Amino acid sequence: MTALLEVRGLKAYYGPVQALHGLDFTLREGGITALLGANGAGKTTTLRALCGMVRATGEVTLGGELVIGRSTEDVCRMGVAHVPQGRGTFGRFTVEENLQLGAMTRRDHAAIRDDMERMYATFPILKARRMQQAGALSGGEQQMLAVARALMLRPRLMLLDEPSFGLAPLIVRELFDIFAAVNRDQGVSMLIVEQNAELALDLAGDAYLIETGSIVMAGEAAAIRQDEGVRKAYLGY
Ligand code: ATP
Numbered sequence: 001m002t003a004l005l006e007v008r009g010l011k012a013y014y015g016p017v018q019a020l021h022g023l024d025f026t027l028r029e030g031g032i033t034a035l036l037g038a039n040g041a042g043k044t045t046t047l048r049a050l051c052g053m054v055r056a057t058g059e060v061t062l063g064g065e066l067v068i069g070r071s072t073e074d075v076c077r078m079g080v081a082h083v084p085q086g087r088g089t090f091g092r093f094t095v096e097e098n099l100q101l102g103a104m105t106r107r108d109h110a111a112i113r114d115d116m117e118r119m120y121a122t123f124p125i126l127k128a129r130r131m132q133q134a135g136a137l138s139g140g141e142q143q144m145l146a147v148a149r150a151l152m153l154r155p156r157l158m159l160l161d162e163p164s165f166g167l168a169p170l171i172v173r174e175l176f177d178i179f180a181a182v183n184r185d186q187g188v189s190m191l192i193v194e195q196n197a198e199l200a201l202d203l204a205g206d207a208y209l210i211e212t213g214s215i216v217m218a219g220e221a222a223a224i225r226q227d228e229g230v231r232k233a234y235l236g237y
Contacts, residue, residue, distance in 0.1 A: 004157060004189050005050075010068075011056035012049040013043075019045045021213040022058070028199075029204075032183050032190045034204035034221060035149040036197050036234055042213040043193040047159045049073050050191075051082045059213055062157065073119070077105050079156035083146045083163065085193075091135025095126050098134050098145055102152030112152070119148040122178060138172035147175070151182065158182075160192040164199060176203055197234035201225045 005027040012020040027033050032033050037043050052072045060067040062078055070078075081102075089098050099119060103112045105215035120127035123144045129137060134145055143163060150158055160179070164172045176199060182188050194200035200221075201207060206222045209217035217224060224230055231237055 001026075002029040002064060003027065004031075004174060005067075005191075006059075006061050008045070008049075008059040008172075010049055010056060010060060012045050012056040013229055014045075014054065019054075019213055020049060020056070023210070023213075023215050025208050025215055025218065027189055030183070030187050030189055031206060032192065032204045034197075034200035034207040035191060035193045035210060036200060036207060036224075036230075037196075037210035039234075040212075041210045043210060044161055046210070047082060047084075047161050047191070047193060048161060051080060052113045061176045068119075072158050073105070076153065079153070080159065081150035081155035081157070082159045083150045085161040085165065089134040089137075089142050089145050089149065091133065093134055094131050095134060095137070095145055096130045099126075099152050102149035105153065115152055115154070119151065122182075123148050138177075140167050143167060143175060144178075147178070151186075151188070154235055155188055157189045157191065162192060162195060162233070164194060164196050172199065179203060195227075197230070201235075 007023055007025045010020055010023040011018060013187060018064060035043050048054045050067060052070050052075050056068055058068055065078060067075060099116055106112055125141055126145060126148055134142060137145060163175060170219045179190060180203060183190055192200055194203065204221040207221040208215050
């Protein structure tokens with residue numbers, strides 16, 4: 001396997017409180033990896049630590065380049081796009097302005113215009129709403145916008161934090177189909193955090209299980225969903 005992201009001994013802290021206790025995991029180049037775990041296990045903190053948003057130590061490399069210790073903006077420039085929990089769109093800006101902001105670190109203006117049209121083709125609802133303020137969109141539309149904005153970075157790696165949260169099942173299906181298509185057609189690697197383990201294991205090729213700040217299980221998603229403990233705790237059967 002070609003590794004895109006290698007994480008060794010990742011620890012993270014909120015003030016004096018240690019939230020991650022030395023995580024080791026690897027993301028396959030071009031793959032989708034699910035990070036599963038109960039509330040408070042440290043999933044969101046893992047994504048934040050990779051983006052330089054919490055104090056973290058450990059050795060993390062993206063395509064061989066060190067990540068930990070860099071600013072969030074630098075990590076973004078390295079090609080890591082974070083779609084945070086609760087979406088994180090700019091409510092006062094229009095849909096179109098949000099997409100432009102997603103490409104802020106890029107200078108290839110013609111390609112940015114092409115990508116914008118590609119986003120509107122992928123998410124037709126955003127085209128219909130292009131001049132509307134993001135804050136006025138429905139929850140599903142805002143999640144689509146957050147994902148489209150992240151894709152405007154032309155990322156190598158997308159970090160998706162609970163993308164299904166609060167959305168109707170049909171919208172979730174549509175969104176996850178788009179993740180699969182973006183991964184397949186554009187080769188964007190993804191690390192996805194999900195409470196809905198069933199969905200995440202369907203989408204992902206690999207999975208990790210995190211408990212109180214430590215990885216306790218790792219493997220192919222198909223094998224992890226066969227595990228009896230995982231089935232009882234996360235899949236409900
Ligand atoms: P959830 O699914 O509920 O979002 P999670 O697995 O994403 O959970 P984290 O949000 O990463 O969990 O939290 C990991 C630990 O860090 C928890 O014990 C949590 O209370 C703590 N924590 C998270 N954010 C902060 C913060 N801003 N300040 C202090 N402690 C925090």
